[in-house]
Amino acid sequence: MASKVFVDGQEGTTGLKIRDHLSPRKDIEVLEIEPEKRKDTTRRKELLNEADVVFLCLPDAAARESVSMVSNPKTKIVDPSTAHRTDPNWVYGIPELSKEQRERIRDSKRESVPGxxxxxxxxxxxxxxxxxxxxxxxxxxxxxxxxxxxxxxxxxxxxxxxxxxxxxxxxxxxxxxxxxxxxxxxxxxxxxxxxxxxxxxxxxxxxxxxxxxxxxxxxxxxxxxxxxxxxxxxxxxxxxxxxxxxxxxxxxxxxxxxxxxxxxxxxxxxxxxxxxxxxxxxxxxxxxxxxLGKGASGAAVQNMNLMIGVKEDEGLT
Structure with missing residues (x-):
């Protein structure tokens, strides 16, 4: 079964690149938000909780707001913003730092993509x-x-x-x-x-x-x-x-x-x-x-791959 993914902030530079990585993949279903509802809190909340994985391609304050709207305990969040990079409740997304770091990412539901x-x-x-x-x-x-x-x-x-x-x-x-x-x-x-x-x-x-x-x-x-x-x-x-x-x-x-x-x-x-x-x-x-690759969207997708249990390099070069 394909993993459902929602890119919150899909029109930004990082969001567009993440979508480019995901769109050809048969193991991913990208959830779409209607253009006129991108700022509709109710619709965003629905998609945030429908998704298996959410990418937060947003400014810091907006990323924190999106996190607060996630009530589904199964939803995993990958955050490329600065908001959670030193938060002890989030895992920092450089899997190559150590074997232990890779396992932390694999087991995490809250992952922060490095700057x-x-x-x-x-x-x-x-x-x-x-x-x-x-x-x-x-x-x-x-x-x-x-x-x-x-x-x-x-x-x-x-x-x-x-x-x-x-x-x-x-x-x-x-x-x-x-x-x-x-x-x-x-x-x-x-x-x-x-x-x-x-x-x-x-x-x-x-x-x-x-x-x-x-x-x-x-x-x-x-x-x-x-x-x-x-x-x-x-x-x-x-x-x-x-x-x-x-x-x-x-x-x-x-x-x-x-x-x-x-x-x-x-x-x-x-x-x-x-x-x-x-x-x-x-x-x-x-x-x-x-x-835009290892410095942003590529790293985000690499970490998502670990979190959903597929090959770490799936869709990446």
Missing amino acids: CHATGFIMPLYPLVSKGIVAKNYPVTCQSLTGYSGGGRKLISAYEDVDAATKEKLRGPRPYGLGLTHKHLPEMQKHAGLENPPAFLPVVGNFYQGMLVSIPLFRRMLKNQIGAKEVHAALQSHYAGQKFVRVMPLFGEGHLNDGFLDPSECNGTNRIEIFVFGNAEQIILMARFDN
Whole structure:
């Protein structure tokens, strides 16, 4: 029997991508809401409780409201919003972090999808913190470059629906969140296992999708002052056998274009690639992935697959 799925907020960037993943699948029945009733609380409540799985592709306050309307004890909720990412009653949706995390997701009825920046930060760093290679009180810094689709329809319009003079101003990358209080910081700190939040600088680029997240480390501050080779080996060991995680060759050998790392190489996939670069004194961890894939809709569907008991990679590449 097909699982009934309702995407609450199906017209947003993430909602549309989730529907793209689900629509070809014969094991999924997507419940439709009539266009004129998208803001009808009664109709939404009916669908929220009819569904086996609900995706909440909504702003935080609206996501919390939708959760409050779910009374069916069998309904499972996957929430891509920021609302529940540090809530102890919700499971955080990175199954590759550990065998135990994957089982928590599999057994959960309330799952929170990680933020795109947080995904690229936690996945390279958590294995090193959990092994004691990077101390929990390490003063971590991070820069994250994302395509403008990461800002949803409003930012997409700001880049695409403008005159020529404005387009010229938008050609270069633009740092934001300069008060160092980005909304992903709480989950980044908690799920990476850090005692303090990182100094985090997000940057939006003039390209539609793709991400590069970078974390510099000083060798002298690592356990036993280990180098890039040992850090790379630790990441390889942690992610061995994970379909959607690739620890790339040390120093990116064979994967650079004239010395440059392309942020769009993973677009259209649920894959994340982790790189280790550096020299005798310094190391840079880098994660490359699709902000709309492993950074949003792909991760949401991957977690849904676990929760309904089908193959984890069903409908994903």
